[in-house]
Amino acid sequence: MDDQRTAATPDEDVVELLLHRHGEIRNLFDEVRTTEGDARREAFGRLVRLLAVHETAEEELVHPLARTTVPGGEGVVADRLAEERRAKEALAQLEELGPGEPRFLPLLDTLRRAVLEHARAEERYEFVKLAQETDPATRQSLAAAIRAAETVAPTRPHPGVESASAGSMAAVVDRVRDAVRRASAGSG
Amino acid sequence: MSFNPLTEKGIPLDRQIRNWRELDVEPIDPDDADPYTKCRIITMNAIEVESVFFCHHLNRFCTDRAIREQLAHSRYIEQQQQKVVNWLLPGTQSVLETTISYEQQAVDLTAWLARNEPDPYLKQSYDFGVLEDFDHLYRYANLYEIIEHRQAEKIVDGLTEVMPGRPTKWEHRHPVDNVRDPYDKDSVDPRSKLHTLTLVAAEQQVMNLYMNVGPLAMEPIARRLYQEIALIEEEHVTHYESLMDPRESWWERLVLHEYNECYLYYSFMQQEPDPKVRAIWELHLNMELEHLRLAADLMRRLDGRDPEEIVPRGIPETVVFEPNKAYLRELLNTQIDLTTLGAGYVREAHERFQRMQETIHGGQEPPSEQVIEEHRVRFGGHDYRLQTEGEHPDPRLQQRPVTARA
Numbered sequence: 001m002d003d004q005r006t007a008a009t010p011d012e013d014v015v016e017l018l019l020h021r022h023g024e025i026r027n028l029f030d031e032v033r034t035t036e037g038d039a040r041r042e043a044f045g046r047l048v049r050l051l052a053v054h055e056t057a058e059e060e061l062v063h064p065l066a067r068t069t070v071p072g073g074e075g076v077v078a079d080r081l082a083e084e085r086r087a088k089e090a091l092a093q094l095e096e097l098g099p100g101e102p103r104f105l106p107l108l109d110t111l112r113r114a115v116l117e118h119a120r121a122e123e124r125y126e127f128v129k130l131a132q133e134t135d136p137a138t139r140q141s142l143a144a145a146i147r148a149a150e151t152v153a154p155t156r157p158h159p160g161v162e163s164a165s166a167g168s169m170a171a172v173v174d175r176v177r178d179a180v181r182r183a184s185a186g187s188g
Numbered sequence: 189m190s191f192n193p194l195t196e197k198g199i200p201l202d203r204q205i206r207n208w209r210e211l212d213v214e215p216i217d218p219d220d221a222d223p224y225t226k227c228r229i230i231t232m233n234a235i236e237v238e239s240v241f242f243c244h245h246l247n248r249f250c251t252d253r254a255i256r257e258q259l260a261h262s263r264y265i266e267q268q269q270q271k272v273v274n275w276l277l278p279g280t281q282s283v284l285e286t287t288i289s290y291e292q293q294a295v296d297l298t299a300w301l302a303r304n305e306p307d308p309y310l311k312q313s314y315d316f317g318v319l320e321d322f323d324h325l326y327r328y329a330n331l332y333e334i335i336e337h338r339q340a341e342k343i344v345d346g347l348t349e350v351m352p353g354r355p356t357k358w359e360h361r362h363p364v365d366n367v368r369d370p371y372d373k374d375s376v377d378p379r380s381k382l383h384t385l386t387l388v389a390a391e392q393q394v395m396n397l398y399m400n401v402g403p404l405a406m407e408p409i410a411r412r413l414y415q416e417i418a419l420i421e422e423e424h425v426t427h428y429e430s431l432m433d434p435r436e437s438w439w440e441r442l443v444l445h446e447y448n449e450c451y452l453y454y455s456f457m458q459q460e461p462d463p464k465v466r467a468i469w470e471l472h473l474n475m476e477l478e479h480l481r482l483a484a485d486l487m488r489r490l491d492g493r494d495p496e497e498i499v500p501r502g503i504p505e506t507v508v509f510e511p512n513k514a515y516l517r518e519l520l521n522t523q524i525d526l527t528t529l530g531a532g533y534v535r536e537a538h539e540r541f542q543r544m545q546e547t548i549h550g551g552q553e554p555p556s557e558q559v560i561e562e563h564r565v566r567f568g569g570h571d572y573r574l575q576t577e578g579e580h581p582d583p584r585l586q587q588r589p590v591t592a593r594a
Contacts, residue, residue, distance in 0.1 A: 015406075016335075023337030030219065030342065112219070116280045123282075131406060 014062065014142040015127045021054050022119040029112045033105065040099045051091060051115070052172035053153050055084050057146045058122075060180040062130070065142065070129040080126060083118040087111060091169055145183065152179045190502045193450035194484060194495065198477025204265045211271055214464065215278035218285065223345045224509035225465055227293035228456045229276045232469075234393030235386070235452055236270035239445050246438055255486065262479050269472050276465060283401050284332050284410070288343045290394050291328060294321035295348055297390055299512035304505065306377040310384065313368055313431060315519055316526060316533060317387070317424055321394075322516060323353030324417050327556045330563040330572045331413055341574050347511050350574035352585040354524050356556035359420045361528055362544040366426040369531040373433035373440075378500040382448045386507075387428045395421035409562055412555035439487040443495045446480035455506035513577050521581040564588075 028047040035043055063080065067073040090111040097104050131139070153172045216225060243263040250256050277286060295318060302314035329340035329350045340350050371380055398421055402414025436444070453473035460466035484495040526533050527541055537545075548554075553561070560571045569590035573580075580586045 019335060020337040026219070027338060027342075113217070113280070116218070120280050120282070128406060 011136075011140055012143040012147075013131075013136065014139045014146065015131050017143045017146060018058070018062065018127060019123065021050070022123070025050055025054065025115060025119070026112075029108070029115070032099070033108060033112075044094075044099050048091060048095060048169050049153050049172050051087070052169045053150055053176050055088065056173045056176040057149045057180065059084065060177060061142055061145055061149070062126075065134065065138070066126050066130050069133040070126065071133075073129075076125050076129075080118065080122055083114070083121065087115055087118060088169070090114065095169055145180070148183060149176050149180050152176050191454060192502055193447055193454070193477060193480055194499070196477050198479075198481065199474045201261055201265070201478055201482070204268075204475050204478070206268055206272070211268065211275075213272050213275050213468070216276055216462065216465070218278050218281040219342075222461055223289065223292060223343065223347055224296075225460065225462050226277070226289040227296060227509050228460065228469075229273060229465070230290055230293045230393070231297060231386075231390060232452065232456065232472075233270060233274040234389045235449055236266055236273055237393050237396070238385075238389035239449060240266050240270060242441065242445055246442065249438065258482065258486075262482060265475060265479070269475065272468060273472075276468070282336060283404070284328065284335065285343055287328050287397070287401075287414075288325065288332060288340050290397060291321055291325035292344050292348045293509075294318075294390060294394060295325060295516070296509055296512055297507075298387060299515050300508060300510065301383045301387065303512070303515055305380060305383055307371065307380045309369070310371060310380050310431060312533060313427065314383070314387065315523060316528070317391075317427060318516070319354040319519055319523060320356070320359050320420060320424070321353070322520075323356050323359070323556075324420070326350050326352050326571075326573070327356055327413060327417065327559055329574070331410055331559050333572045334559070334563055334566060335407055335410060339572060339574075344574065346574065346576050349513055349516070349576055350572070351580050353520065354526075355585075356416065356420060357549065357554045358527065358545075359423070360544060360548045360554075361423060362540045363423075363426070365528040365530065365540065366423045366430075367531065368427055368430045370431055370433045373436050373498070376433075378498060379504045381432070381444055381498070382451055382500070382504070384428060384431045385444055385448050386452065388425065388432070391421055391424040391428055395425055409555065409559055413559050416555045437487075437491050439483070439491050440493075440498055442483045443480070443487050443498060446476060446483045447495075447499045449476040450480055451503060452507060454503060455508070458506050459508055517577065517581050520585075524582055524585070 025047070028043060028050060031043040032040055032047055059081070063077045067077045070076060090107065094104065094107055094111060097107065152175045216229070240263060243259055243266065247256055247259055247263070250259065281289075298314050298318040298321060302311050302318060305311040305314060325340070325344075325348070332338060332340055332343075344350065371384070373381070395418060398414050398418035402411060402418055405411050405414060450473060453469045453476060457466055457469040457473060460469055487493060487495050525535050527537065528534070529538050529540075563571050570587065573587060
């Protein structure tokens with residue numbers, strides 16, 4: 001399945017968009033573990049970028065809103081951030097290891113389960129309440145902001161654009177964070 | 189020597205209660221488990237749920253305190269069995285994913301039972317029902333891609349095809365047309381009683397799930413689809429339970445429930461590839477053997493009859509979860525247009541059927557059609573299907589060509 005294949009619509013809801021991304025992340029995990037050699041390396045590169053973009057966009061845009069609008073938001077978001085931190089550490093470890101290493105697959109599997117649990121927790125304890133406590137216009141503009149942040153590090157870059165460093169997690173996180181902050185400074 | 193549940197020795201009842209450590213089972217991995225392991229878990233949960241509720245009803249009718257106490261004891265064990273079995277499902281699996289597994293289970297369980305059903309009227313009833321669950325799988329699979337952006341192929345793993353069955357909108361029949369005629373307990377093949385009981389349990393659990401989780405969905409289309417399909421599942425419960433002979437005594441039914449549990453745990457134990465899950469099937473079989481022995485004693489004592497008269501001689505061929513693609517395609521080719529009239533089956537849209545259709549649809553497309561339309565709008569004009577064996581056998585239900593957008 002193509003990543004990000006459905007185009008943004010003007011009335012796209014952020015919860016809907018985030019659920020789509022969770023599905024895509026899970027599909028990519030499947031792709032990484034069922035491929036080999038260069039195909040696995042390539043799929044893993046996309047997984048790293050997708051996770052980095054997605055988690056950073058959530059941290060910069062979604063969690064701050066949940067923290068202030070959702071009852072008990074402070075605690076809910078703190079739990080999610082702890083999960084995200086652990087996932088990022090595991091992802092960095094995997095990146096360093098590389099798909100050729102024998103330890104790669106077991107570690108990937110641990111990360112897969114952790115990311116799946118994290119995504120479900122977000123869906124059940126954060127997004128449901130976010131949808132309840134915010135108006136459609138807020139959620140639509142949040143979706144648009146996430147879409148904009150995603151263009152900074154597309155998971156399927158045009159040929160020639162991708163460089164060795166373009167995919168590294170830390171670089172993607174930085175670029176997405178900068179883009180989001182520039183955009184909010186510009187609009188504020 | 190073949191396995192005979194009536195003579196095998198089980199675990200004594202007073203050694204069957206489990207502690208927290210034993211109840212706290214490790215769930216299966218939603219992305220790694222065999223799809224049919226999920227189906228077996230779902231079936232056995234349904235069987236335990238039916239068993240528990242049957243026993244509660246029996247308790248309400250029973251006047252003998254000593255027997256009520258004995259029933260309470262074995263019912264508590266069944267409750268623990270239900271907890272262990274159903275808690276094998278992982279929290280990381282979404283409700284919609286569980287739903288798709290429920291429908292895969294309903295399809296391949298019903299199809300297998302139909303293929304192995306000796307009685308032609310009962311077989312026709314299972315054939316009729318399976319085309320409807322088959323359609324539900326297709327509707328939920330479309331909802332799944334809309335909401336979670338994943339394809340149901342990830343869940344059914346190509347073992348079960350996903351495409352339209354008897355369109356859900358045509359499944360809304362007048363309630364009186366869901367009441368079938370019962371088998372004759374004295375002449376029917378004992379295997380048929382087990383098959384029917386299994387289907388009653390399975391469909392009842394599907395109904396319970398949808399009517400309870402449906403309103404917990406956020407997305408309006410999901411809420412509506414669960415509501416519609418939950419109504420059909422109630423029709424299925426009526427359909428299957430009316431096949432059972434109402435003249436069977438309470439004790440006779442108790443024996444059938446316990447025998448069926450032994451039969452299914454024994455069956456699934458043979459097929460289960462996951463060693464931890466298999467160990468549970470084996471343990472539960474050994475518990476059920478004792479429940480069966482106690483039920484058989486009650487039947488002998490209170491009905492003055494021998495339980496061997498009502499159950500198969502030697503355990504029947506084991507129930508297997510396996511693909512039924514060719515069988516289902518044959519049904520799709522021949523039975524899509526059937527509906528019911530009274531206790532029988534007809535092809536024409538008779539007056540009572542049409543009246544019901546007009547009443548429930550109220551001049552608009554039902555949620556089961558809306559979900560497909562919504563999928564088409566979002567995914568380039570296509571509905572979601574998994575047709576591993578070629579085009580749909582019914583030309584009317586083949587993938588609609590995508591019309592160019594203006």
